[in-house]
Amino acid sequence: MVRYILNKLFYMLVSLFILISATFFLMKAIPGDPFQSEKKVLPEIRARLDEQYGFNKPLYEQYLKYLGNVIHGDLGISMKHLNQEVSDLILKTFSASLRLGIVAIIVSIIVGVLLGMLAALYHRKLIDNIAMVLAVLGIAVPSFVLAALLQYFFAFKFHMFRVVGFENPMDYVLPVAALSAQPIAFIARLTRSSMLEVLHADYIKTAKAKGLNWVTIMFRHVVRNGIMPVITYMGPMTANIVTGSVVIEQVFGIGGIGKQFVESITNRDYTLIMGITIFYGVLLMLARFITDLLYVIVDPRVKLSSRKEG
Amino acid sequence: MSLESSAAAKQTATLTPEDFSKISPADKNSEVIHRESISAWKDAWQRLLQNKVAMGALVLLLLIVLAAIIGPRISKYSYDTNDLLATNQKPSAEHWFGTDDLGRDMFVRTWMGARISLIVGLSAALIDLLIGVIYGGIMGYFGGRVDEIMNKFSEILYAIPYLLVTILLLVVFEPGLGTIILALTITGWINMSWIVRGEIMQLKNREYVLASRSLGAGSGRLLFRHLLPNAMGPIIVTLTLSVPNAIFSEAFLSFLGLGVQAPVASLGSMVNDALTGWMYYPWRMLFPAILISVTMLAFNIFGDGLRDALDPKLKK
Numbered sequence: 334m335v336r337y338i339l340n341k342l343f344y345m346l347v348s349l350f351i352l353i354s355a356t357f358f359l360m361k362a363i364p365g366d367p368f369q370s371e372k373k374v375l376p377e378i379r380a381r382l383d384e385q386y387g388f389n390k391p392l393y394e395q396y397l398k399y400l401g402n403v404i405h406g407d408l409g410i411s412m413k414h415l416n417q418e419v420s421d422l423i424l425k426t427f428s429a430s431l432r433l434g435i436v437a438i439i440v441s442i443i444v445g446v447l448l449g450m451l452a453a454l455y456h457r458k459l460i461d462n463i464a465m466v467l468a469v470l471g472i473a474v475p476s477f478v479l480a481a482l483l484q485y486f487f488a489f490k491f492h493m494f495r496v497v498g499f500e501n502p503m504d505y506v507l508p509v510a511a512l513s514a515q516p517i518a519f520i521a522r523l524t525r526s527s528m529l530e531v532l533h534a535d536y537i538k539t540a541k542a543k544g545l546n547w548v549t550i551m552f553r554h555v556v557r558n559g560i561m562p563v564i565t566y567m568g569p570m571t572a573n574i575v576t577g578s579v580v581i582e583q584v585f586g587i588g589g590i591g592k593q594f595v596e597s598i599t600n601r602d603y604t605l606i607m608g609i610t611i612f613y614g615v616l617l618m619l620a621r622f623i624t625d626l627l628y629v630i631v632d633p634r635v636k637l638s639s640r641k642e643g
Numbered sequence: 644m645s646l647e648s649s650a651a652a653k654q655t656a657t658l659t660p661e662d663f664s665k666i667s668p669a670d671k672n673s674e675v676i677h678r679e680s681i682s683a684w685k686d687a688w689q690r691l692l693q694n695k696v697a698m699g700a701l702v703l704l705l706l707i708v709l710a711a712i713i714g715p716r717i718s719k720y721s722y723d724t725n726d727l728l729a730t731n732q733k734p735s736a737e738h739w740f741g742t743d744d745l746g747r748d749m750f751v752r753t754w755m756g757a758r759i760s761l762i763v764g765l766s767a768a769l770i771d772l773l774i775g776v777i778y779g780g781i782m783g784y785f786g787g788r789v790d791e792i793m794n795k796f797s798e799i800l801y802a803i804p805y806l807l808v809t810i811l812l813l814v815v816f817e818p819g820l821g822t823i824i825l826a827l828t829i830t831g832w833i834n835m836s837w838i839v840r841g842e843i844m845q846l847k848n849r850e851y852v853l854a855s856r857s858l859g860a861g862s863g864r865l866l867f868r869h870l871l872p873n874a875m876g877p878i879i880v881t882l883t884l885s886v887p888n889a890i891f892s893e894a895f896l897s898f899l900g901l902g903v904q905a906p907v908a909s910l911g912s913m914v915n916d917a918l919t920g921w922m923y924y925p926w927r928m929l930f931p932a933i934l935i936s937v938t939m940l941a942f943n944i945f946g947d948g949l950r951d952a953l954d955p956k957l958k959k
Contacts, residue, residue, distance in 0.1 A: 344795070348802035355808070359815045473940035475891055477898050478914060478932040481921065489922050496922075576806050580898055584918065595899055598814060606814055610807050617804045 334629070341625050345618050352614045356607045357399050361392065363603060408608035413600045419608035423590060429499060430578055430589030437509050437574050441516035446563060448517065449524025450556070456529060464521060471518025477580040480511035484584060497586035508585045512577050516570045520563055528559035564627050571620035575613060687876070690952040697948020700941040707938055711761055714754030722747065722755040723906035731924045741926045743916065752908045753930045759909040760890045760935065763820065764942075767827040767889035772882050774828070775835025776871065782836065783843025784866055790840070797833045805830040809892065813901040820903055823896060827889050838881045842874035876953035883946035887939040894935055910935040 374382070383389040390398075402409070408419035452464035487507060488496040498504050531537065532555060540550045579591035586592075590609060597605035681689075691697060715722060720738075726746035734741045740749035778797070782790045809826040816822045843866075846852065852869055860868070871878075894911030896902045903909050908916075910931040917927035 344799060345802065348799045351799065352803045352807070355803075356811060359811050363815055469940065469943065473887070473943055474936045475894055475939070477895070478936055481914065481918060481928055481932065485921065485925060485928075572804055576804075576895070580895065598810070599900060601814070603814075606811075610811060613807055614804060618802055621802060 337629065338626065341622055345622050349614060349618055353400065353403055353611055354396075356610050357396055360603050360607050361395075403611060408611065409604045411602055411605045413597075413602040413605070419605050422593065422605060423608060423612050426588055426590045426593045429587055430582065430591060433499075433505070433508055433512065433578055433582070433587060433589060434571075434574050436505055437512040437516075437578075438570065440509055441513040441520060441570065441574070442563070444513070445517040445520025446524050446556075446560065448521040450528060450559075452521065452525040453528035453532060453559075461525075464525070468518040468521045471514045471521075474514070476511050476515060476577045477584060479514055480508070480581050480584040483507045483511055499585065499587040504585075508581050508587060511584075512574055512581050515577070516566075516573055519566060519570070523562040523566055524559060527562045528555060531555050531559045534558075561628075561631065564631055565624065567627065568617075568621040568624035572617050575617060687952045691948060694948045694951065697945050697952070700944040700948065703937065703941045704945060707757060707934070707941070708761060711754050711757040715751045715758070718748060718751045720748035720751050722751045722908065724748075731920065731927070734926055740930045741924070743913075743927055744920060744924075747906075749927065749930060752913060753910070753934060756908045756910040756913050756931055757934055757938070759820070759903055759907065760893055760911075760938065763823055763827070763893040763909070764886040764890035766824050767831060767893075768882055768886045770824065770828040771832040771835050771885055772878070774832035776839050776878065778832065779836030779839025780843055780866055780871065783840040784847060784862065784870065786844065794840070797836060800830055801833045803830065806892070806895070809896065810899070810901060813896060818901060818904050823893055823902060826896075827892055831885065831889065835878070835881055835885070838877050839871075839874060842877055843870050846870050846873050880946060880950045880953060883942060883949055887942040887946075890935070890939060890942070 380389075388395070399409075406420055408423070411417045411419055411422055414422060448464050448467070452461040455461050484496060484507060488494045494503055494507050495501075499508070537550065537554055540554050545553075575591075578589065579594055581587070582589045582591035583595050590612070593605070594609045594613075596602075597609060718739075724747060726742065728746065730742060730744055730746040732738055732742040732746075734749075738748050738750065740753055743749055743752065778793065782793045808829055812826040812829070813822060847865075847870060852865060855865060855869055893902060893909060894914070897909045897911030898915045900912075900915065902912050905912070913931040914928055914935070917924070917931070921928045
């Protein structure tokens with residue numbers, strides 16, 4: 334178990350290292366640096382700045398210094414927001430994204446599992462068909478299209494919600510709906526197929542024969558075993574929601590990291606792009622790592638050493 | 644066991660003609676094949692034909708491809724001609740899908756956008772196929788140490804969130820169709836390589852491979868003649884399902900302003916352009932949004948149908 338965790342952790346760090354290195358060298362390939370956008374700077378001042386930030390050092394030294402800085406959480410200074418640390422800019426906007434993301438994850442799991450359960454229980458009946466049509470639609474319609482449609486109809490036409498803004502609980506409804514549509518669809522499909530399998534398993538027949546009541550059978554046996562594939566989907570789902578929130582925040586004017594990211598891309602604020610890329614990278618790789626751990630904890634049958642695909 | 648078999652051998656040695664009898668004429672023809680034998684591909688095709696939903700999706704896809712090819716030609720407008728006297732017009736006989744904020748015809752732009760989306764989706768999927776089959780084929784065929792190292796490498800690459808890599812590449816390099824396709828394929832091939840690897844690993848221990856090998860077939864012949872053709876089913880399904888993913892990624896990147904650059908339009912960039920005024924000009928959003936959703940939907944449904952047809956065991 335410990336070896337398995339250490340192994341996973343090691344590969345996560347390697348991947349992260351490659352991502353950080355790639356961002357560093359790609360950004361260095363672009364002409365310009367944080368101080369070039371300012372107006373004429375005296376050569377002396379310029380030299381002082383270069384000295385202070387190490388731009389006069391050879392590339393490998395800068396690289397090592399950057400690696401060191403990243404480990405300490407220092408992501409440099411924004412090119413467009415004057416004198417602002419990238420890490421401060423990220424922390425400032427993180428809370429809105431975090432709130433949105435967590436609500437979306439919770440909603441996705443609850444609604445997705447319930448929908449999948451209903452579909453499995455009423456297999457080949459009307460509810461099953463409706464749920465599966467919804468699932469296919471949810472997978473096919475891109476989140477930004479859905480976001481725009483929801484915004485147009487429910488906020489603009491019917492005035493049920495505010496068009497933009499993210500303060501009241503009601504403001505969560507549309508962004509969360511747009512963000513969790515695709516995860517809900519995936520989870521519903523996963524839950525349905527694994528529940529169908531479990532419902533026909535021998536131990537369910539045994540449980541029924543023992544005379545256990547329906548609720549116990551459902552929650553002690555069916556759900557517990559049927560939910561396994563959903564756990565493997567946790568990592569990809571986090572990735573899905575994080576990338577999705579990049580556009581959703583833009584559409585609904587939520588001041589989160591996603592919006593900051595889009596703005597940094599439009600402004601070509603390279604240090605900020607780098608910082609957010611690394612931040613997202615850490616976040617998503619951690620999510621994958623935790624998924625791997627969860628899977629082992631929930632299902633002891635998983636052979637630790639022989640797992641090939643992550 | 645050995646005692647029994649030697650006893651049996653003794654018995655067969657003492658068989659007399661009376662032990663045999665003539666079979667009846669009815670039994671004589673029992674081994675004759677009455678039905679025409681059909682290949683696995685024909686069988687799959689027939690199953691696919693019976694799947695009405697999947698066939699509907701296929702027809703829809705063909706129609707979209709056709710419209711993307713001829714759509715821009717049958718209109719008298721060009722995708723990049725501005726008409727500042729006719730901006731943001733509603734759909735009409737003149738402009739079937741209306742016009743955008745620069746007075747460009749939306750009908751032409753929508754189908755041009757579909758063309759871009761399809762080109763990106765198909766070429767990214769095909770490049771993924773090429774790299775994935777070669778890489779995965781080598782992993783699966785040689786196994787052992789080679790497989791271990793190559794697999795670790797792909798796992799490390801896969802762990803890096805692909806949209807981040809794509810965004811980075813597009814920020815650094817000249818935006819354009821080629822860059823997008825390159826950026827999408829940098830990590831896109833990994834999934835395909837895993838599918839191929841798994842298939843090859845299963846297949847390479849089969850008897851017919853052993854037979855071919857003992858007849859002196861080399862690695863190349865085994866791989867291309869025996870292993871890959873038999874792994875074709877899952878490969879085709881993965882290919883079909885990776886097209887909508889690439890289309891979505893292109894739309895997503897265009898939506899961020901990192902896709903094809905104006906005046907060229909893709910469906911994603913059109914949705915993004917329409918976002919600013921879309922409370923008042925909803926049609927500017929509607930047509931590209933619907934088209935992109937329908938295209939992805941059709942690819943997904945067709946891919947599912949293909950999977951059911953090619954692997955009947957999977958279907959429950």
